[in-house]
Amino acid sequence: MEKKDIFLLIETRYRSFTNTEKKVADYIKQHTRDVIYMSITDLADACGVGESSIFRFCKTLDFKGYQEFKIALAHSFTMDDETPQLTSEITMQDSINELSSKILSSTVNALSQTNKLINNHDIEKAVDWMIEAEKIHFFGVGTSLMTAMEGKNKFMRITNKTECSFDSHLQVMSAALMTPKDVAIVISYSGSTKDTLEVAKVASERGVKVISITRFQKSPLTTYSDITLLCGANEGPLQGGSLTAKISQLYLLDVLYAEYFKRTNEQSILNKESTAKAVIEKLL
Known part of the structure:
Protein backbone atom coordinates (compact mmCIF):
# COMPACT_ATOMS: atom_id res chain seq x y z
CA MET A 1 0.00 0.00 0.00
CA GLU A 2 1.33 3.43 -0.95
CA LYS A 3 2.20 5.52 2.08
CA LYS A 4 0.13 8.70 2.41
CA ASP A 5 0.63 11.59 4.79
CA ILE A 6 -2.78 11.84 6.49
CA PHE A 7 -2.14 15.30 7.88
CA LEU A 8 -1.17 16.65 4.47
CA LEU A 9 -4.26 15.06 2.91
CA ILE A 10 -6.50 16.60 5.55
CA GLU A 11 -4.89 20.01 5.17
CA THR A 12 -5.21 20.08 1.39
CA ARG A 13 -8.82 18.85 1.35
CA TYR A 14 -10.15 20.46 4.51
CA ARG A 15 -12.11 23.22 2.72
CA SER A 16 -13.99 20.66 0.63
CA PHE A 17 -15.05 18.61 3.68
CA THR A 18 -18.63 18.59 4.93
CA ASN A 19 -19.22 19.91 8.45
CA THR A 20 -19.28 16.34 9.75
CA GLU A 21 -16.01 15.49 8.00
CA LYS A 22 -14.40 18.64 9.44
CA LYS A 23 -15.52 17.51 12.89
CA VAL A 24 -13.81 14.14 12.38
CA ALA A 25 -10.68 15.74 10.89
CA ASP A 26 -10.35 18.16 13.81
CA TYR A 27 -10.62 15.35 16.34
CA ILE A 28 -8.01 13.25 14.51
CA LYS A 29 -5.53 16.14 14.42
CA GLN A 30 -5.98 16.81 18.13
CA HIS A 31 -5.98 13.18 19.32
CA THR A 32 -3.77 11.37 16.81
CA ARG A 33 -2.07 9.03 19.29
CA ASP A 34 -5.44 7.98 20.76
CA VAL A 35 -7.11 7.43 17.38
CA ILE A 36 -4.45 4.89 16.36
CA TYR A 37 -5.82 2.56 19.05
CA MET A 38 -9.53 3.30 18.58
CA SER A 39 -12.15 1.13 16.94
CA ILE A 40 -14.40 2.75 14.34
CA THR A 41 -17.19 2.80 16.95
CA ASP A 42 -14.97 4.50 19.52
CA LEU A 43 -13.97 7.22 17.06
CA ALA A 44 -17.57 7.75 15.97
CA ASP A 45 -18.67 8.16 19.61
CA ALA A 46 -15.78 10.53 20.37
CA CYS A 47 -16.67 12.71 17.37
CA GLY A 48 -20.40 12.54 18.02
CA VAL A 49 -21.13 11.10 14.57
CA GLY A 50 -22.24 7.76 13.14
CA GLU A 51 -19.93 4.92 12.05
CA SER A 52 -21.06 5.48 8.46
CA SER A 53 -19.73 9.06 8.69
CA ILE A 54 -16.29 7.77 9.70
CA PHE A 55 -16.35 5.31 6.81
CA ARG A 56 -17.33 8.07 4.35
CA PHE A 57 -14.54 10.26 5.73
CA CYS A 58 -12.02 7.49 5.00
CA LYS A 59 -13.43 7.08 1.49
CA THR A 60 -13.16 10.86 0.95
CA LEU A 61 -9.43 10.52 1.65
CA ASP A 62 -9.27 7.68 -0.93
CA PHE A 63 -8.95 4.80 1.53
CA LYS A 64 -10.85 1.53 1.16
CA GLY A 65 -11.93 1.57 4.79
CA TYR A 66 -11.12 2.46 8.38
CA GLN A 67 -8.34 -0.10 8.89
CA GLU A 68 -6.42 1.12 5.83
CA PHE A 69 -6.87 4.68 7.11
CA LYS A 70 -5.44 3.73 10.53
CA ILE A 71 -2.38 2.11 8.95
CA ALA A 72 -1.73 5.31 6.97
CA LEU A 73 -2.30 7.37 10.12
CA ALA A 74 0.28 5.31 12.01
CA HIS A 75 2.78 5.79 9.16
CA SER A 76 2.12 9.53 9.16
CA PHE A 77 2.57 9.68 12.92
CA THR A 78 5.96 7.95 12.80
CA MET A 79 7.05 10.14 9.87
CA ASP A 80 6.51 13.19 12.04
CA ASP A 81 8.42 11.66 14.95
CA GLU A 82 12.15 12.41 15.10
CA THR A 83 12.94 8.95 16.53
CA PRO A 84 12.33 5.96 14.23
CA GLN A 85 10.07 3.48 16.05
CA LEU A 86 9.29 -0.19 15.76
CA THR A 87 6.22 0.20 17.96
CA SER A 88 4.77 3.02 20.05
CA GLU A 89 7.55 2.53 22.61
CA ILE A 90 10.43 0.52 21.13
CA THR A 91 12.95 2.49 19.08
CA MET A 92 15.69 1.53 16.63
CA GLN A 93 18.31 2.70 19.14
CA ASP A 94 17.24 0.33 21.95
CA SER A 95 19.74 -2.23 23.23
CA ILE A 96 18.69 -5.84 23.79
CA ASN A 97 18.33 -5.13 27.52
CA GLU A 98 16.11 -2.14 26.77
CA LEU A 99 14.06 -4.15 24.28
CA SER A 100 13.47 -6.99 26.72
CA SER A 101 12.56 -4.59 29.55
CA LYS A 102 10.08 -2.66 27.41
CA ILE A 103 8.45 -5.82 26.09
CA LEU A 104 8.20 -7.21 29.62
CA SER A 105 6.67 -3.95 30.83
CA SER A 106 4.10 -3.79 28.03
CA THR A 107 3.14 -7.44 28.59
CA VAL A 108 2.73 -7.00 32.35
CA ASN A 109 0.72 -3.81 31.79
CA ALA A 110 -1.55 -5.57 29.29
CA LEU A 111 -2.21 -8.43 31.73
CA SER A 112 -2.84 -5.98 34.58
CA GLN A 113 -5.28 -3.98 32.46
CA THR A 114 -7.05 -7.18 31.38
CA ASN A 115 -7.36 -8.26 35.01
CA LYS A 116 -8.94 -4.90 35.92
CA LEU A 117 -11.43 -5.26 33.05
CA ILE A 118 -12.66 -8.68 34.22
CA ASN A 119 -16.31 -8.72 35.23
CA ASN A 120 -16.84 -11.58 37.70
CA HIS A 121 -20.52 -11.95 36.82
CA ASP A 122 -19.68 -12.28 33.11
CA ILE A 123 -17.05 -14.95 33.80
CA GLU A 124 -19.48 -16.90 36.01
CA LYS A 125 -22.25 -16.68 33.42
CA ALA A 126 -19.92 -17.64 30.55
CA VAL A 127 -18.71 -20.72 32.42
CA ASP A 128 -22.31 -21.66 33.31
CA TRP A 129 -23.13 -21.65 29.60
CA MET A 130 -19.99 -23.63 28.72
CA ILE A 131 -20.75 -26.34 31.28
CA GLU A 132 -24.38 -26.65 30.09
CA LEU A 145 -7.27 -18.25 15.05
CA MET A 146 -4.07 -19.29 16.84
CA THR A 147 -5.67 -18.20 20.11
CA ALA A 148 -8.89 -20.06 19.23
CA MET A 149 -6.88 -23.20 18.49
CA ARG A 157 -7.87 -32.03 27.80
CA ILE A 158 -10.87 -31.93 30.15
CA THR A 159 -13.94 -32.14 27.87
CA ASN A 160 -14.84 -33.76 24.55
CA LYS A 161 -17.19 -31.02 23.36
CA THR A 162 -14.79 -28.44 21.90
CA GLU A 163 -14.56 -27.56 18.19
CA CYS A 164 -12.36 -25.24 16.11
CA SER A 165 -12.24 -25.06 12.30
CA PHE A 166 -9.14 -23.67 10.59
CA ASP A 167 -10.79 -22.28 7.46
CA SER A 168 -13.09 -19.22 7.49
CA HIS A 169 -15.56 -20.97 5.16
CA LEU A 170 -15.66 -24.01 7.41
CA GLN A 171 -16.14 -21.73 10.41
CA VAL A 172 -19.24 -20.05 9.02
CA MET A 173 -20.59 -23.45 7.93
CA SER A 174 -20.09 -24.73 11.49
CA ALA A 175 -21.86 -21.64 12.84
CA ALA A 176 -24.80 -22.29 10.49
CA LEU A 177 -25.31 -25.75 12.03
CA MET A 178 -25.06 -24.68 15.67
CA THR A 179 -28.09 -24.78 17.98
CA PRO A 180 -29.23 -22.77 21.02
CA LYS A 181 -27.69 -25.54 23.14
CA ASP A 182 -24.20 -24.59 21.88
CA VAL A 183 -21.77 -21.83 22.86
CA ALA A 184 -19.59 -19.83 20.45
CA ILE A 185 -16.40 -18.22 21.77
CA VAL A 186 -15.44 -15.64 19.15
CA ILE A 187 -11.98 -14.07 19.35
CA SER A 188 -11.05 -10.85 17.54
CA TYR A 189 -8.78 -8.07 18.82
CA SER A 190 -10.39 -5.35 16.70
CA GLY A 191 -13.91 -6.75 16.75
CA SER A 192 -14.28 -5.68 13.13
CA THR A 193 -12.85 -8.55 11.07
CA LYS A 194 -15.33 -9.40 8.30
CA ASP A 195 -15.07 -13.20 8.48
CA THR A 196 -15.37 -13.18 12.26
CA LEU A 197 -18.36 -10.84 12.16
CA GLU A 198 -20.10 -13.14 9.70
CA VAL A 199 -19.57 -16.12 12.02
CA ALA A 200 -20.88 -14.19 15.04
CA LYS A 201 -23.89 -12.95 13.07
CA VAL A 202 -24.82 -16.42 11.82
CA ALA A 203 -24.36 -17.96 15.28
CA SER A 204 -26.43 -15.22 16.92
CA GLU A 205 -29.24 -15.69 14.40
CA ARG A 206 -29.25 -19.40 15.25
CA GLY A 207 -29.91 -18.55 18.90
CA VAL A 208 -26.41 -19.56 19.96
CA LYS A 209 -24.92 -17.98 23.08
CA VAL A 210 -22.01 -15.85 21.82
CA ILE A 211 -19.06 -14.98 24.06
CA SER A 212 -16.59 -12.56 22.48
CA ILE A 213 -12.99 -11.88 23.52
CA THR A 214 -11.99 -8.50 22.12
CA ARG A 215 -10.29 -5.21 22.93
CA PHE A 216 -13.16 -2.79 22.47
CA GLN A 217 -16.40 -2.59 24.43
CA LYS A 218 -18.05 -0.98 21.43
CA SER A 219 -17.30 -2.68 18.12
CA PRO A 220 -19.32 -4.42 15.39
CA LEU A 221 -18.59 -7.78 17.06
CA THR A 222 -20.16 -6.82 20.39
CA THR A 223 -23.51 -6.18 18.69
CA TYR A 224 -23.75 -9.96 18.15
CA SER A 225 -22.31 -10.90 21.56
CA ASP A 226 -24.23 -11.94 24.66
CA ILE A 227 -21.10 -11.58 26.81
CA THR A 228 -18.03 -9.49 25.98
CA LEU A 229 -14.71 -10.22 27.72
CA LEU A 230 -12.20 -7.41 27.24
CA CYS A 231 -8.43 -7.81 26.84
CA GLY A 232 -6.34 -4.81 27.90
CA ALA A 233 -3.50 -4.76 25.35
CA ASN A 234 -3.14 -1.76 23.05
CA GLU A 235 -2.17 -2.77 19.52
CA GLY A 236 -1.57 -0.21 16.78
CA PRO A 237 -2.33 -0.91 13.11
CA LEU A 238 1.39 -1.50 12.45
CA GLN A 239 1.59 -4.01 15.31
CA GLY A 240 -0.98 -6.52 14.04
CA GLY A 241 -0.64 -9.93 15.65
CA SER A 242 1.44 -8.70 18.60
CA LEU A 243 2.15 -11.34 21.23
CA THR A 244 1.12 -8.91 23.96
CA ALA A 245 -2.44 -8.85 22.61
CA LYS A 246 -2.41 -12.64 22.17
CA ILE A 247 -1.18 -13.19 25.73
CA SER A 248 -4.05 -11.05 27.03
CA GLN A 249 -6.53 -13.21 25.12
CA LEU A 250 -4.89 -16.40 26.41
CA TYR A 251 -5.07 -15.02 29.95
CA TYR A 257 -10.53 -22.80 31.95
CA ALA A 258 -9.65 -22.59 35.65
CA GLU A 259 -13.23 -21.72 36.63
CA TYR A 260 -14.61 -24.49 34.38
CA PHE A 261 -12.15 -27.01 35.87
CA LYS A 262 -13.01 -25.91 39.42
CA ARG A 263 -16.74 -26.41 38.88
CA THR A 264 -16.43 -29.74 37.06
CA ASN A 265 -13.53 -30.93 39.17
CA GLU A 266 -14.38 -34.62 39.43
CA GLN A 267 -15.07 -35.19 35.72
CA SER A 268 -12.28 -32.84 34.58
CA ILE A 269 -9.68 -34.70 36.63
CA LEU A 270 -10.74 -38.02 35.11
CA ASN A 271 -10.66 -36.56 31.59
CA LYS A 272 -7.30 -34.92 32.14
CA GLU A 273 -5.84 -38.21 33.35
CA SER A 274 -7.27 -40.00 30.29
CA THR A 275 -5.91 -37.46 27.78
CA ALA A 276 -2.53 -37.37 29.52
CA LYS A 277 -2.32 -41.17 29.42
CA ALA A 278 -3.22 -41.18 25.72
CA VAL A 279 -0.23 -39.02 24.75
CA ILE A 280 2.32 -40.17 27.33
CA GLU A 281 3.71 -42.82 24.98
CA LYS A 282 4.55 -40.03 22.52
CA LEU A 283 7.09 -38.69 25.01
CA LEU A 284 10.62 -39.97 25.52
Whole structure:
Protein backbone atom coordinates (compact mmCIF):
# COMPACT_ATOMS: atom_id res chain seq x y z
CA MET A 1 0.00 0.00 0.00
CA GLU A 2 1.33 3.43 -0.95
CA LYS A 3 2.20 5.52 2.08
CA LYS A 4 0.13 8.70 2.41
CA ASP A 5 0.63 11.59 4.79
CA ILE A 6 -2.78 11.84 6.49
CA PHE A 7 -2.14 15.30 7.88
CA LEU A 8 -1.17 16.65 4.47
CA LEU A 9 -4.26 15.06 2.91
CA ILE A 10 -6.50 16.60 5.55
CA GLU A 11 -4.89 20.01 5.17
CA THR A 12 -5.21 20.08 1.39
CA ARG A 13 -8.82 18.85 1.35
CA TYR A 14 -10.15 20.46 4.51
CA ARG A 15 -12.11 23.22 2.72
CA SER A 16 -13.99 20.66 0.63
CA PHE A 17 -15.05 18.61 3.68
CA THR A 18 -18.63 18.59 4.93
CA ASN A 19 -19.22 19.91 8.45
CA THR A 20 -19.28 16.34 9.75
CA GLU A 21 -16.01 15.49 8.00
CA LYS A 22 -14.40 18.64 9.44
CA LYS A 23 -15.52 17.51 12.89
CA VAL A 24 -13.81 14.14 12.38
CA ALA A 25 -10.68 15.74 10.89
CA ASP A 26 -10.35 18.16 13.81
CA TYR A 27 -10.62 15.35 16.34
CA ILE A 28 -8.01 13.25 14.51
CA LYS A 29 -5.53 16.14 14.42
CA GLN A 30 -5.98 16.81 18.13
CA HIS A 31 -5.98 13.18 19.32
CA THR A 32 -3.77 11.37 16.81
CA ARG A 33 -2.07 9.03 19.29
CA ASP A 34 -5.44 7.98 20.76
CA VAL A 35 -7.11 7.43 17.38
CA ILE A 36 -4.45 4.89 16.36
CA TYR A 37 -5.82 2.56 19.05
CA MET A 38 -9.53 3.30 18.58
CA SER A 39 -12.15 1.13 16.94
CA ILE A 40 -14.40 2.75 14.34
CA THR A 41 -17.19 2.80 16.95
CA ASP A 42 -14.97 4.50 19.52
CA LEU A 43 -13.97 7.22 17.06
CA ALA A 44 -17.57 7.75 15.97
CA ASP A 45 -18.67 8.16 19.61
CA ALA A 46 -15.78 10.53 20.37
CA CYS A 47 -16.67 12.71 17.37
CA GLY A 48 -20.40 12.54 18.02
CA VAL A 49 -21.13 11.10 14.57
CA GLY A 50 -22.24 7.76 13.14
CA GLU A 51 -19.93 4.92 12.05
CA SER A 52 -21.06 5.48 8.46
CA SER A 53 -19.73 9.06 8.69
CA ILE A 54 -16.29 7.77 9.70
CA PHE A 55 -16.35 5.31 6.81
CA ARG A 56 -17.33 8.07 4.35
CA PHE A 57 -14.54 10.26 5.73
CA CYS A 58 -12.02 7.49 5.00
CA LYS A 59 -13.43 7.08 1.49
CA THR A 60 -13.16 10.86 0.95
CA LEU A 61 -9.43 10.52 1.65
CA ASP A 62 -9.27 7.68 -0.93
CA PHE A 63 -8.95 4.80 1.53
CA LYS A 64 -10.85 1.53 1.16
CA GLY A 65 -11.93 1.57 4.79
CA TYR A 66 -11.12 2.46 8.38
CA GLN A 67 -8.34 -0.10 8.89
CA GLU A 68 -6.42 1.12 5.83
CA PHE A 69 -6.87 4.68 7.11
CA LYS A 70 -5.44 3.73 10.53
CA ILE A 71 -2.38 2.11 8.95
CA ALA A 72 -1.73 5.31 6.97
CA LEU A 73 -2.30 7.37 10.12
CA ALA A 74 0.28 5.31 12.01
CA HIS A 75 2.78 5.79 9.16
CA SER A 76 2.12 9.53 9.16
CA PHE A 77 2.57 9.68 12.92
CA THR A 78 5.96 7.95 12.80
CA MET A 79 7.05 10.14 9.87
CA ASP A 80 6.51 13.19 12.04
CA ASP A 81 8.42 11.66 14.95
CA GLU A 82 12.15 12.41 15.10
CA THR A 83 12.94 8.95 16.53
CA PRO A 84 12.33 5.96 14.23
CA GLN A 85 10.07 3.48 16.05
CA LEU A 86 9.29 -0.19 15.76
CA THR A 87 6.22 0.20 17.96
CA SER A 88 4.77 3.02 20.05
CA GLU A 89 7.55 2.53 22.61
CA ILE A 90 10.43 0.52 21.13
CA THR A 91 12.95 2.49 19.08
CA MET A 92 15.69 1.53 16.63
CA GLN A 93 18.31 2.70 19.14
CA ASP A 94 17.24 0.33 21.95
CA SER A 95 19.74 -2.23 23.23
CA ILE A 96 18.69 -5.84 23.79
CA ASN A 97 18.33 -5.13 27.52
CA GLU A 98 16.11 -2.14 26.77
CA LEU A 99 14.06 -4.15 24.28
CA SER A 100 13.47 -6.99 26.72
CA SER A 101 12.56 -4.59 29.55
CA LYS A 102 10.08 -2.66 27.41
CA ILE A 103 8.45 -5.82 26.09
CA LEU A 104 8.20 -7.21 29.62
CA SER A 105 6.67 -3.95 30.83
CA SER A 106 4.10 -3.79 28.03
CA THR A 107 3.14 -7.44 28.59
CA VAL A 108 2.73 -7.00 32.35
CA ASN A 109 0.72 -3.81 31.79
CA ALA A 110 -1.55 -5.57 29.29
CA LEU A 111 -2.21 -8.43 31.73
CA SER A 112 -2.84 -5.98 34.58
CA GLN A 113 -5.28 -3.98 32.46
CA THR A 114 -7.05 -7.18 31.38
CA ASN A 115 -7.36 -8.26 35.01
CA LYS A 116 -8.94 -4.90 35.92
CA LEU A 117 -11.43 -5.26 33.05
CA ILE A 118 -12.66 -8.68 34.22
CA ASN A 119 -16.31 -8.72 35.23
CA ASN A 120 -16.84 -11.58 37.70
CA HIS A 121 -20.52 -11.95 36.82
CA ASP A 122 -19.68 -12.28 33.11
CA ILE A 123 -17.05 -14.95 33.80
CA GLU A 124 -19.48 -16.90 36.01
CA LYS A 125 -22.25 -16.68 33.42
CA ALA A 126 -19.92 -17.64 30.55
CA VAL A 127 -18.71 -20.72 32.42
CA ASP A 128 -22.31 -21.66 33.31
CA TRP A 129 -23.13 -21.65 29.60
CA MET A 130 -19.99 -23.63 28.72
CA ILE A 131 -20.75 -26.34 31.28
CA GLU A 132 -24.38 -26.65 30.09
CA ALA A 133 -23.47 -26.53 26.37
CA GLU A 134 -23.55 -29.55 24.08
CA LYS A 135 -20.72 -28.07 22.00
CA ILE A 136 -18.24 -25.22 22.54
CA HIS A 137 -16.97 -23.75 19.27
CA PHE A 138 -13.89 -21.50 19.21
CA PHE A 139 -13.72 -19.04 16.31
CA GLY A 140 -11.10 -16.59 15.04
CA VAL A 141 -9.08 -15.68 11.95
CA GLY A 142 -5.43 -14.75 11.50
CA THR A 143 -3.60 -14.43 14.82
CA SER A 144 -6.90 -14.83 16.68
CA LEU A 145 -7.27 -18.25 15.05
CA MET A 146 -4.07 -19.29 16.84
CA THR A 147 -5.67 -18.20 20.11
CA ALA A 148 -8.89 -20.06 19.23
CA MET A 149 -6.88 -23.20 18.49
CA GLU A 150 -5.12 -22.86 21.83
CA GLY A 151 -8.52 -22.55 23.51
CA LYS A 152 -9.69 -25.79 21.89
CA ASN A 153 -6.43 -27.52 22.79
CA LYS A 154 -6.68 -26.44 26.42
CA PHE A 155 -10.32 -27.41 26.97
CA MET A 156 -9.93 -30.62 24.94
CA ARG A 157 -7.87 -32.03 27.80
CA ILE A 158 -10.87 -31.93 30.15
CA THR A 159 -13.94 -32.14 27.87
CA ASN A 160 -14.84 -33.76 24.55
CA LYS A 161 -17.19 -31.02 23.36
CA THR A 162 -14.79 -28.44 21.90
CA GLU A 163 -14.56 -27.56 18.19
CA CYS A 164 -12.36 -25.24 16.11
CA SER A 165 -12.24 -25.06 12.30
CA PHE A 166 -9.14 -23.67 10.59
CA ASP A 167 -10.79 -22.28 7.46
CA SER A 168 -13.09 -19.22 7.49
CA HIS A 169 -15.56 -20.97 5.16
CA LEU A 170 -15.66 -24.01 7.41
CA GLN A 171 -16.14 -21.73 10.41
CA VAL A 172 -19.24 -20.05 9.02
CA MET A 173 -20.59 -23.45 7.93
CA SER A 174 -20.09 -24.73 11.49
CA ALA A 175 -21.86 -21.64 12.84
CA ALA A 176 -24.80 -22.29 10.49
CA LEU A 177 -25.31 -25.75 12.03
CA MET A 178 -25.06 -24.68 15.67
CA THR A 179 -28.09 -24.78 17.98
CA PRO A 180 -29.23 -22.77 21.02
CA LYS A 181 -27.69 -25.54 23.14
CA ASP A 182 -24.20 -24.59 21.88
CA VAL A 183 -21.77 -21.83 22.86
CA ALA A 184 -19.59 -19.83 20.45
CA ILE A 185 -16.40 -18.22 21.77
CA VAL A 186 -15.44 -15.64 19.15
CA ILE A 187 -11.98 -14.07 19.35
CA SER A 188 -11.05 -10.85 17.54
CA TYR A 189 -8.78 -8.07 18.82
CA SER A 190 -10.39 -5.35 16.70
CA GLY A 191 -13.91 -6.75 16.75
CA SER A 192 -14.28 -5.68 13.13
CA THR A 193 -12.85 -8.55 11.07
CA LYS A 194 -15.33 -9.40 8.30
CA ASP A 195 -15.07 -13.20 8.48
CA THR A 196 -15.37 -13.18 12.26
CA LEU A 197 -18.36 -10.84 12.16
CA GLU A 198 -20.10 -13.14 9.70
CA VAL A 199 -19.57 -16.12 12.02
CA ALA A 200 -20.88 -14.19 15.04
CA LYS A 201 -23.89 -12.95 13.07
CA VAL A 202 -24.82 -16.42 11.82
CA ALA A 203 -24.36 -17.96 15.28
CA SER A 204 -26.43 -15.22 16.92
CA GLU A 205 -29.24 -15.69 14.40
CA ARG A 206 -29.25 -19.40 15.25
CA GLY A 207 -29.91 -18.55 18.90
CA VAL A 208 -26.41 -19.56 19.96
CA LYS A 209 -24.92 -17.98 23.08
CA VAL A 210 -22.01 -15.85 21.82
CA ILE A 211 -19.06 -14.98 24.06
CA SER A 212 -16.59 -12.56 22.48
CA ILE A 213 -12.99 -11.88 23.52
CA THR A 214 -11.99 -8.50 22.12
CA ARG A 215 -10.29 -5.21 22.93
CA PHE A 216 -13.16 -2.79 22.47
CA GLN A 217 -16.40 -2.59 24.43
CA LYS A 218 -18.05 -0.98 21.43
CA SER A 219 -17.30 -2.68 18.12
CA PRO A 220 -19.32 -4.42 15.39
CA LEU A 221 -18.59 -7.78 17.06
CA THR A 222 -20.16 -6.82 20.39
CA THR A 223 -23.51 -6.18 18.69
CA TYR A 224 -23.75 -9.96 18.15
CA SER A 225 -22.31 -10.90 21.56
CA ASP A 226 -24.23 -11.94 24.66
CA ILE A 227 -21.10 -11.58 26.81
CA THR A 228 -18.03 -9.49 25.98
CA LEU A 229 -14.71 -10.22 27.72
CA LEU A 230 -12.20 -7.41 27.24
CA CYS A 231 -8.43 -7.81 26.84
CA GLY A 232 -6.34 -4.81 27.90
CA ALA A 233 -3.50 -4.76 25.35
CA ASN A 234 -3.14 -1.76 23.05
CA GLU A 235 -2.17 -2.77 19.52
CA GLY A 236 -1.57 -0.21 16.78
CA PRO A 237 -2.33 -0.91 13.11
CA LEU A 238 1.39 -1.50 12.45
CA GLN A 239 1.59 -4.01 15.31
CA GLY A 240 -0.98 -6.52 14.04
CA GLY A 241 -0.64 -9.93 15.65
CA SER A 242 1.44 -8.70 18.60
CA LEU A 243 2.15 -11.34 21.23
CA THR A 244 1.12 -8.91 23.96
CA ALA A 245 -2.44 -8.85 22.61
CA LYS A 246 -2.41 -12.64 22.17
CA ILE A 247 -1.18 -13.19 25.73
CA SER A 248 -4.05 -11.05 27.03
CA GLN A 249 -6.53 -13.21 25.12
CA LEU A 250 -4.89 -16.40 26.41
CA TYR A 251 -5.07 -15.02 29.95
CA LEU A 252 -8.85 -14.70 29.64
CA LEU A 253 -9.09 -18.24 28.24
CA ASP A 254 -7.02 -19.44 31.20
CA VAL A 255 -9.44 -17.78 33.64
CA LEU A 256 -12.39 -19.47 31.90
CA TYR A 257 -10.53 -22.80 31.95
CA ALA A 258 -9.65 -22.59 35.65
CA GLU A 259 -13.23 -21.72 36.63
CA TYR A 260 -14.61 -24.49 34.38
CA PHE A 261 -12.15 -27.01 35.87
CA LYS A 262 -13.01 -25.91 39.42
CA ARG A 263 -16.74 -26.41 38.88
CA THR A 264 -16.43 -29.74 37.06
CA ASN A 265 -13.53 -30.93 39.17
CA GLU A 266 -14.38 -34.62 39.43
CA GLN A 267 -15.07 -35.19 35.72
CA SER A 268 -12.28 -32.84 34.58
CA ILE A 269 -9.68 -34.70 36.63
CA LEU A 270 -10.74 -38.02 35.11
CA ASN A 271 -10.66 -36.56 31.59
CA LYS A 272 -7.30 -34.92 32.14
CA GLU A 273 -5.84 -38.21 33.35
CA SER A 274 -7.27 -40.00 30.29
CA THR A 275 -5.91 -37.46 27.78
CA ALA A 276 -2.53 -37.37 29.52
CA LYS A 277 -2.32 -41.17 29.42
CA ALA A 278 -3.22 -41.18 25.72
CA VAL A 279 -0.23 -39.02 24.75
CA ILE A 280 2.32 -40.17 27.33
CA GLU A 281 3.71 -42.82 24.98
CA LYS A 282 4.55 -40.03 22.52
CA LEU A 283 7.09 -38.69 25.01
CA LEU A 284 10.62 -39.97 25.52
